[in-house]
Amino acid sequence: MFEAQSGHSPRRVVLADLARTQYQVMVIGGGITGASIARDAAMRGLSTLLIEQHDVASGTSSRSSRLVHGGLRYLEQREFRLVFEALRERRTWLRIAPHLVRAQAFVLPSRQGDRVPGWKIRLGLWLYDRLARTGNLPLHRNLSKREVMTLEPGLDSTGLRDGALYYDAQCDDARLTIAIARSAAYYGAVVRNYTAVTGLTHQAGRVVGATLCDRETGEHAPVTARVIVNATGPWSDQVRKLDSPGQAQLLRPTKGVHILVPRARLGNRHGITFTSAIDGRVMFVLPWNEQAYVGTTDTDTSETPDTVSAQAEDVAYLLRSANALYPAARLTEADVLATWAGLRPLLAGSPTDPTSSISREHRLECSSTGLLTIAGGKLTTARSMAAEVLSAVERLLGQTRRAREKTRDPAQVRLPGGESISDQEIRSAFRTGPVNDHLLVHLRSHYGSEAREIGALCNESPSLFAPMHPAHPALLAEAVFATRYEWARRVEDVLVRRVHVFYETKDHGMQARDRVAGIMAHELGWDANQERNEAEKFGDFAAGASSHSDG
Numbered sequence: 001m002f003e004a005q006s007g008h009s010p011r012r013v014v015l016a017d018l019a020r021t022q023y024q025v026m027v028i029g030g031g032i033t034g035a036s037i038a039r040d041a042a043m044r045g046l047s048t049l050l051i052e053q054h055d056v057a058s059g060t061s062s063r064s065s066r067l068v069h070g071g072l073r074y075l076e077q078r079e080f081r082l083v084f085e086a087l088r089e090r091r092t093w094l095r096i097a098p099h100l101v102r103a104q105a106f107v108l109p110s111r112q113g114d115r116v117p118g119w120k121i122r123l124g125l126w127l128y129d130r131l132a133r134t135g136n137l138p139l140h141r142n143l144s145k146r147e148v149m150t151l152e153p154g155l156d157s158t159g160l161r162d163g164a165l166y167y168d169a170q171c172d173d174a175r176l177t178i179a180i181a182r183s184a185a186y187y188g189a190v191v192r193n194y195t196a197v198t199g200l201t202h203q204a205g206r207v208v209g210a211t212l213c214d215r216e217t218g219e220h221a222p223v224t225a226r227v228i229v230n231a232t233g234p235w236s237d238q239v240r241k242l243d244s245p246g247q248a249q250l251l252r253p254t255k256g257v258h259i260l261v262p263r264a265r266l267g268n269r270h271g272i273t274f275t276s277a278i279d280g281r282v283m284f285v286l287p288w289n290e291q292a293y294v295g296t297t298d299t300d301t302s303e304t305p306d307t308v309s310a311q312a313e314d315v316a317y318l319l320r321s322a323n324a325l326y327p328a329a330r331l332t333e334a335d336v337l338a339t340w341a342g343l344r345p346l347l348a349g350s351p352t353d354p355t356s357s358i359s360r361e362h363r364l365e366c367s368s369t370g371l372l373t374i375a376g377g378k379l380t381t382a383r384s385m386a387a388e389v390l391s392a393v394e395r396l397l398g399q400t401r402r403a404r405e406k407t408r409d410p411a412q413v414r415l416p417g418g419e420s421i422s423d424q425e426i427r428s429a430f431r432t433g434p435v436n437d438h439l440l441v442h443l444r445s446h447y448g449s450e451a452r453e454i455g456a457l458c459n460e461s462p463s464l465f466a467p468m469h470p471a472h473p474a475l476l477a478e479a480v481f482a483t484r485y486e487w488a489r490r491v492e493d494v495l496v497r498r499v500h501v502f503y504e505t506k507d508h509g510m511q512a513r514d515r516v517a518g519i520m521a522h523e524l525g526w527d528a529n530q531e532r533n534e535a536e537k538f539g540d541f542a543a544g545a546s547s548h549s550d551g
Helices: 032-043 080-096 118-132 145-151 173-186 233-243 312-325 379-397 423-428 437-460 476-485 491-498 510-524 528-549
Strands: 022-028 048-051 101-111 141-144 160-171 190-192 195-203 206-214 220-230 254-262 271-275 282-288 291-295 338-344 362-366 372-376 467-469 472-475
Touching: 022 032, 022 206, 032 048, 032 173, 032 379, 048 173, 048 195, 080 101, 080 118, 080 160, 080 379, 101 118, 101 145, 118 160, 141 145, 145 160, 173 190, 173 491, 195 220, 195 233, 220 233, 220 379, 233 338, 233 372, 254 312, 282 312, 291 312, 312 338, 362 379, 372 379, 423 437, 437 472, 437 476, 467 476, 467 510, 472 476, 476 491, 476 510, 491 510, 491 528, 510 528
Parallel strands: 022 048, 022 220, 048 190, 101 271, 220 372
Antiparallel strands: 101 160, 141 160, 195 206, 206 220, 254 291, 254 338, 271 282, 282 291, 362 372, 467 472
16 A cells, blocks of 8 residues: 655754754764655654755765666676665665656667677676566567667667667656655654754763754754764765764765766667776766766765865766767767766775775664764665664664554655656646646656646646746746745755756756745745845856866
8 A cells, every 4th residue: 555745844843942852763864865764764653853964865865877776787796685685676666756766778789899798798687687576677688789779870880799678767866865855754754954963962972962053044952862873975984973083984985977968969769888988887878858968987086075076087088988889979078068976975995996896785883882874875775774774773772573653664655746647637737827748747757646736836826837947847836845845945955956957957047046046035034135145156056067067
């Protein structure tokens, strides 16, 4: 039995009010892992607080390859358990978030001289299908050279032997994370973004709370919790050192960069899995509406999670790799519409190991003070990682399985918007104007059944049916929805992570900036000065991103 949480409005709790409650679980980190932990905890009946220093999903969880996949290349590294777990989780995400996680067909060309021979690819795909078991996605099929070129006529045919067509899933990583956090709030968790942990509190050698800082007002407050979970991804070691300054590094973060280009320049009809002609690294070209994105790099970096960005050499590497695959594209830096860069929170191994060989496995660590840290892993396995964390939480709380108040299984409950809805039902929800095909696709892929909520906002205030940006289907009503229901606190939150106008328009959303700032001012009670300042902050952000995408 599935259920969704449409229309739920999570209230922003005043920081001082948090100090009046002792939570059973405090989760630090509002990425997909932290949100999944908070959701699982709340569904088990535990009083739960989720804290994020920036915006929900603003770190690695909105800067990924936007894939929910088993990790075909991990079979080569014999990480069979990881692949099996990820494929099981892929099936779960497709079931509970069908509007945000969708099947994606991939063409995998095989060439003479490839690092991985054709027989090994065929064996790997056969095993991939077997590990996925039934009830998942279509089985792969092998392709002749002619079939490869028929499916993807723009590919370089030099040395092409044959290939394969297989299936994985593509996701909207930011919106998936936000939906998980909203589901957590529906089941009782308190979710607060733009709230930093500035210190941990200890009593009798145990960690019992944290000092929180509201990054908007500067207000501080102490909050207590029986169990604290560090789920901060690439910030994990920073939080661990708040607990015990002398701890060794747990992570070896690597940088992943993607570039977004006009899809027409490449002409790809499917996702493409290929090995870079430069260094043999496994890479992807993926469709994204009218664009395509190419990624990813995997390099050691000294950049911090707060400063990581795409550098000229990253962009050049991705362009060269894409041009070798699609020689007629002749992409240059001028074709790059946007870039994004994030740090993978990978577990530290030998410093001499190549970055591509670092395991994507995760590790759960409990410090001597009782701080739980979940590190490593990948977006696809966030839900199963959360279940493992909650087992440890219950042990620390002294709860038995019988004592649980849990009444829902996170693997069975659909996320907000995950209910079935027809195209006609979406169109019928809007009495203010016709929903064209472009808008219909946008509403379905962003909101699913919650498109009705966008329609209701437009029906109540017809002016909200206007486009947010002249070159994008998003409606002004979506800025209201993002602010009321999805914790948007800044213009960047709306245009970058809620509706992606920043990435999908040539001016990075600048023509939408003032409209969105005006709506947020009305919703959040900003005065004219704050409205202007928030609009200017986004302008500065967009200008900085433009300089990165220009190389």
